[in-house]
Amino acid sequence: MSEAQKRDTTEQVEFRAYCREWLSQNHPGRPGVKLPQGALELSNPDALAWLQTWQKSAYDAGLIGCDYPQELGGGGRTDCQAIANMEMMRAKTPYLPNIIGMGMAAPTLLHHAREEVKAELLPKLLSGEEIWCQGFTEPGAGSDLANQQTFAKRDGDNWVINGHKVWTSLAHFATWMILLCRTSKDDKYKGLSYFVAPIKVALGKGVTVRSLIKMTGQTGFNEVIFDDLIVNDRYRLDEVGAGWKVAMTTLLHERGAGPLVTPASGGMSLEEEAGAETSSALALADLARHTERHGQAALNDPLIRDDLIKIMIRQEAFRQNFRRGNLPALTDHPMRIPLQTKLVGTELNQDLQKIAYEVEGAGSTLYVNDDQAPAGGHWPLAYMNSFGVTIAAGTNEIQRNILGERVLGLPKSK
Amino acid sequence: MTQTIQQPKNFGFGEDETLLRDSARKFFTDHCSPDKIHALVAQNPDINRPIESIYDRDLWQQIVALGWPGACVPEAAGGAGMPLVAAIALAEEAGRVAFPSPLLSTLCAVALLKTCQTDAATQALSEVAEGKATTLAITNEKGSWEVADTDVRATGGKLNGSAWFVQDAKKAEQFIVSAQDKAGLGLYLIEATAPGIEIIPDGIIDLTRDQAHIRFADADSIELVAPGTGDLALAKAMPAILCLVSADMVGAGEWLLQTTVEYAKTRVQFDRPLGFFQAVKHPLVNVMLDVDRARSLVYNAACSVDCGEDHAELNARMAKAQASDMAVFSSSRAVQFHGGTGFSWECFVHLFFKRQMHNQVLYGDAKYHRARLADMLLGSVA
Numbered sequence: 001m002s003e004a005q006k007r008d009t010t011e012q013v014e015f016r017a018y019c020r021e022w023l024s025q026n027h028p029g030r031p032g033v034k035l036p037q038g039a040l041e042l043s044n045p046d047a048l049a050w051l052q053t054w055q056k057s058a059y060d061a062g063l064i065g066c067d068y069p070q071e072l073g074g075g076g077r078t079d080c081q082a083i084a085n086m087e088m089m090r091a092k093t094p095y096l097p098n099i100i101g102m103g104m105a106a107p108t109l110l111h112h113a114r115e116e117v118k119a120e121l122l123p124k125l126l127s128g129e130e131i132w133c134q135g136f137t138e139p140g141a142g143s144d145l146a147n148q149q150t151f152a153k154r155d156g157d158n159w160v161i162n163g164h165k166v167w168t169s170l171a172h173f174a175t176w177m178i179l180l181c182r183t184s185k186d187d188k189y190k191g192l193s194y195f196v197a198p199i200k201v202a203l204g205k206g207v208t209v210r211s212l213i214k215m216t217g218q219t220g221f222n223e224v225i226f227d228d229l230i231v232n233d234r235y236r237l238d239e240v241g242a243g244w245k246v247a248m249t250t251l252l253h254e255r256g257a258g259p260l261v262t263p264a265s266g267g268m269s270l271e272e273e274a275g276a277e278t279s280s281a282l283a284l285a286d287l288a289r290h291t292e293r294h295g296q297a298a299l300n301d302p303l304i305r306d307d308l309i310k311i312m313i314r315q316e317a318f319r320q321n322f323r324r325g326n327l328p329a330l331t332d333h334p335m336r337i338p339l340q341t342k343l344v345g346t347e348l349n350q351d352l353q354k355i356a357y358e359v360e361g362a363g364s365t366l367y368v369n370d371d372q373a374p375a376g377g378h379w380p381l382a383y384m385n386s387f388g389v390t391i392a393a394g395t396n397e398i399q400r401n402i403l404g405e406r407v408l409g410l411p412k413s414k
Numbered sequence: 415m416t417q418t419i420q421q422p423k424n425f426g427f428g429e430d431e432t433l434l435r436d437s438a439r440k441f442f443t444d445h446c447s448p449d450k451i452h453a454l455v456a457q458n459p460d461i462n463r464p465i466e467s468i469y470d471r472d473l474w475q476q477i478v479a480l481g482w483p484g485a486c487v488p489e490a491a492g493g494a495g496m497p498l499v500a501a502i503a504l505a506e507e508a509g510r511v512a513f514p515s516p517l518l519s520t521l522c523a524v525a526l527l528k529t530c531q532t533d534a535a536t537q538a539l540s541e542v543a544e545g546k547a548t549t550l551a552i553t554n555e556k557g558s559w560e561v562a563d564t565d566v567r568a569t570g571g572k573l574n575g576s577a578w579f580v581q582d583a584k585k586a587e588q589f590i591v592s593a594q595d596k597a598g599l600g601l602y603l604i605e606a607t608a609p610g611i612e613i614i615p616d617g618i619i620d621l622t623r624d625q626a627h628i629r630f631a632d633a634d635s636i637e638l639v640a641p642g643t644g645d646l647a648l649a650k651a652m653p654a655i656l657c658l659v660s661a662d663m664v665g666a667g668e669w670l671l672q673t674t675v676e677y678a679k680t681r682v683q684f685d686r687p688l689g690f691f692q693a694v695k696h697p698l699v700n701v702m703l704d705v706d707r708a709r710s711l712v713y714n715a716a717c718s719v720d721c722g723e724d725h726a727e728l729n730a731r732m733a734k735a736q737a738s739d740m741a742v743f744s745s746s747r748a749v750q751f752h753g754g755t756g757f758s759w760e761c762f763v764h765l766f767f768k769r770q771m772h773n774q775v776l777y778g779d780a781k782y783h784r785a786r787l788a789d790m791l792l793g794s795v796a
Contacts, residue, residue, distance in 0.1 A: 312787070400700075408675045
């Protein structure tokens with residue numbers, strides 16, 4: 001292997017330079033509207049609109065969907081999305097709003113939709129003009145995802161859908177929904193089919209979206225009720241009865257284990273004041289440096305120092321695992337590292353935010369509605385919100401089953 | 415911290431290194447099945463058994479013939495001139511079979527000799543490349559892991575005092591000794607059979623190695639680096655040494671994981687294999703996560719050493735901290751999930767348990783390295 005092959009390809013080197021140059025000229029600056037901590041918490045239409053403008057400009061510049069085929073609205077490049085992501089993070093850009101679309105719907109469409117449906121939907125998905133949501137979870141189908149009760153009944157060229165989805169992030173803004181539902185009651189798994197449903201046009205005509213309130217007091221996710229929603233058969237992905245297989249493609253990418261790298265930007269601090277960043281160990285160290293604990297900086301407390309270093313080691317290991325995961329010669333099982341991504345990433349974040357909660361001491365009792373709250377109350381808020389992702393996309397208990405069964409080969413727990 | 419060097423994406427595991435790893439795995443699979451190792455080192459379970467150094471000298475000679483001790487010795491000194499990641503691969507494979515030999519100690523000695531940059535050290539390297547088992551005698555009676563701490567004094571190359579916790583001392587043919595001279599810390603090379611040297615074996619728990627303390631009484635030695643420069647040479651070598659010991663733990667951790675997984679698939683209780691139960695399945699996944707974290711951090715740290723990066727020390731301390739915690743966790747879960755079998759002498763698991771517990775403390779346990787990392791990353795507490 002030559003030195004060059006060990007490092008970036010020529011295309012990657014050139015693309016990185018291009019991204020850097022474009023970002024130096026086209027960073028959108030600070031929003032005139034307050035942004036929540038992540039896209040899944042979006043509730044203000046103005047905030048969404050501002051972020052959609054950013055996504056569209058990054059898409060038009062070729063930084064989003066770089067590895068998707070050109071005829072489907074992508075950049076037609078090879079292994080360049082990770083480069084764009086890294087450069088956007090480096091330039092401290094805002095996050096992208098259409099994360100369910102890019103992270104879950106796009107790879108699923110690419111693998112399972114008819115060609116004309118891909119061409120119809122992917123360009124506006126990648127540009128962020130059309131927001132997507134995911135209709136998987138139901139009141140009786142959480143960890144036991146295959147226990148879907150929402151039913152699609154065939155009616156000529158159409159399907160008539162009735163049922164109830166819950167915890168549906170972004171449904172209140174979404175044009176489209178990826179939808180798993182039952183088309184037969186004969187078999188739990190083979191009775192499932194997968195659709196993309198145009199929900200915005202059907203609001204009040206078969207679709208009702210109601211907001212649910214999270215433990216933090218924020219909205220951002222919803223329940224969605226289908227009452228004779230009509231979906232054309234062209235929006236069915238793969239065969240009737242192949243819904244579980246298609247859902248696995250979605251889940252693989254949702255868990256960060258799919259072959260396609262999800263476009264992602266970020267890095268921009270959401271607050272003008274320092275210390276409001278809630279995913280970095282350095283920000284946590286900074287909090288400890290400026291928090292007094294028993295008459296001295298919390299950063300001098302040996303137990304807190306040990307907690308901080310443990311988290312930093314885990315963050316570095318997460319990065320290095322990602323690097324090793326791309327090297328078949330240094331991994332014993334091809335899915336061993338990829339399938340850890342969701343589990344490890346979400347627990348790392350949760351533990352980081354828990355330590356911050358503790359570091360704040362008495363100040364941690366104050367919430368975002370109090371001017372005196374340390375770092376604007378964002379650490380406790382982030383800690384509470386962190387349970388969203390240790391539960392969503394298959395709880396981390398389910399992730400441990402998957403790793404134990406698919407990677408270690410232990411007997412199935414069901 | 416500015417990183418001026420871009421590490422190779424593959425951690426430096428090119429064709430040669432991968433080939434070496436594969437041939438080492440085959441060699442150990444062919445010659446060192448757990449039952450063979452157990453039959454060799456665990457013959458006498460008596461808690462008051464005599465202290466012995468047990469290993470297969472023929473196998474060590476085969477390894478010498480394969481050139482492994484000299485893998486990282488520069489070509490000019492008769493070695494293969496490979497990067498540290500090659501030695502990491504060897505250490506990981508040796509750990510996977512709990513291999514009793516002076517290999518790990520000798521690889522650590524090579525790492526130190528390479529940072530000495532003197533003619534005497536180059537001469538010593540060429541002897542190692544020819545198969546001379548070598549080990550470090552750099553620890554004091556209190557087991558301090560600070561490089562400047564020693565209970566040995568040097569006067570014009572004559573050594574007096576004692577070195578403690580010397581690994582594979584009865585297998586080694588020569589020692590590298592850190593000793594305090596009037597002008598500061600120096601490093602000295604001395605033959606195991608030199609006059610004025612007395613090797614007193616320790617009764618240790620780990621059955622797959624030996625350990626001793628060594629008394630020096632006016633023992634003549636060769637100066638490797640001048641007094642006053644020994645601590646610098648040691649500090650420069652320590653990242654590689656930490657990586658090597660950590661790689662041994664990664665290999666042993668993977669064996670413990672896979673062996674316990676196999677047991678959980680076959681052992682039936684309540685009409686189900688143990689691994690069906692999430693009380694067993696989920697902790698085994700946690701062992702896997704822990705092993706993978708350690709493995710990636712070790713490769714990164716070793717690559718960092720090979721690239722000459724300033725923060726190699728930081729990366730190596732992270733690797734050793736993680737590998738040490740993993741060693742404790744992987745071995746405790748292996749014994750626990752093997753149940754009564756795992757608690758028995760006849761089960762192979764205790765060989766690896768004991769090796770892991772030995773390695774986790776060697777050159778600093780997890781808490782020690784995290785405390786050093788805290789000083790490096792968060793600033794020291796005034």
